[in-house]
Amino acid sequence: LPDEIRRRHGADSLGAVARAYEEFCSRVIDIVAPLTPVVKPQSAFFEACGPEGMTALQRVLTKARQRGLITILDGKRNDIASTASAYADASLDGTRLADRRHPVWDADALTVNPYLGRDAIEPFLESARRSGRGIFVLVRTSNPGAGQFQDLLCDGRPVYVHVAEAVGQWSRENLGQCGLSDVGAVVGGQGVRGQGSGVGVLEHLRKLISEVLFLVPGFGSQGGAAQDVAAAFRDDGLGAIINSSRGIIFSFKPSDPKWELAVEAAGRETIASLARSTPMKRLLSGEEVSG
């Protein structure tokens, strides 16, 4: 956090830190709202401040919506049956009391873990589809140990390809006019290579599930570079959300009173580097695209 925000709120209680997070995120949103279509708050850091953190999360999401941003709540939730519905409705369609839906986190999309299988994804899909929202299913993550289970070979294909195929199937149930669906896939962009084939995971999955929107995390900080994520896009320049979190919100020195300028510069530089190296350049240069 910038020193000025830390000083104003203090850092000696969970509530103080929650309020500092809220101010910081709100000011970052003001900076990035003209630059980016989407923000992805990470639930964990708000939860770590307890109920007051959850209030801050709620306000940050509200603020982002007010600024016209699409919001992805990164919660990686998963459970079965009515429990999954409770998570899903809290994040998406709202909790139902009597005959009314009460918005809780009210995000446009939620990240979801697939380990429990389709019937555990179903309540998330239902909540998303009732309310015109979406989910992003973890397919292949880019952490060093991701391959331990995700790369196990079953019938000649790694587990994550089985998950990707399922995500492709779920997404074809509800394609939009743009040819993309309300079920996206979280796919790491860095250092992930397919088993055996030598083809990059992003490239492979982009061909396999062309109707699935990819959420590619870790750009800028986890070592991701623009050329690494180029394969996440379709030829028309659509199909991927490249997420830079730490690359933006850790872009300044805490002591810098002009930290907001650093955040803005980091945002602009991220966009420029993506534009140089990916099919996004066709969009940014004004070439016509479908969808």
Added chain:
Amino acid sequence: LPDEIRRRHGADSLGAVARAYEEFCSRVIDIVAPLTPVVKPQSAFFEACGPEGMTALQRVLTKARQRGLITILDGKRNDIASTASAYADASLDGTRLADRRHPVWDADALTVNPYLGRDAIEPFLESARRSGRGIFVLVRTSNPGAGQFQDLLCDGRPVYVHVAEAVGQWSRENLGQCGLSDVGAVVGGQGVRGQGSGVGVLEHLRKLISEVLFLVPGFGSQGGAAQDVAAAFRDDGLGAIINSSRGIIFSFKPSDPKWELAVEAAGRETIASLARSTPMKRLLSGEEVSG
């Protein structure tokens, strides 16, 4: 919820429902505290009430601890690196501000999803081991679609067996004097049969990872019966936590003013049926056991 609680708090706002949950759970805890060693609050239903729900969750966990119960927070959390640490510390060791740990949910254990691999489990293990707490890793769940990814065969063994083997390895890093570890496994007790072998999953996993404590959910309501879960126990009667949630908290008619008697009866009946059909009977009958 019992009508009396619903009437007192109302059900027209998320805050009202959160307060009703808190009263209900607190009174259930008073009933079951003399009967059971462990309670497992489900985070989702509190989250569905927003920040006020999280306050209720916090109070319910505090109440359970005050009554001497071990608490398992069922959050099925998962993420990588510092994000995983934030979830872990919120649930277990407390969020660190400056040099002090601030308890947030302050549970004795947390359920965790393994899809992201060991390095994503590591922060949960660290938080648990710093504070003498534990985690339960999802291994094989009992929902109808659980097999979609968990039963995929890799090297002749289903994915969930690969996860179980990893859990066994992690647990052997920190065995207690009782021969059990701080890393448990969530294993469904009903309708789950191993691939090919015909041996029940619980029976198979009990032999494979004998040092791992099993958390077996869904007893009573998801169709589980005492004979189905008997295999979760070691021969000495230890090694499993059989969890009945709906079997207890949905055991009464909402209109019954004496609903607490039904909760107590359901708790006693659960224990009695487990005692009749499982190695627990050796413990309950006073036979000496090791550990």
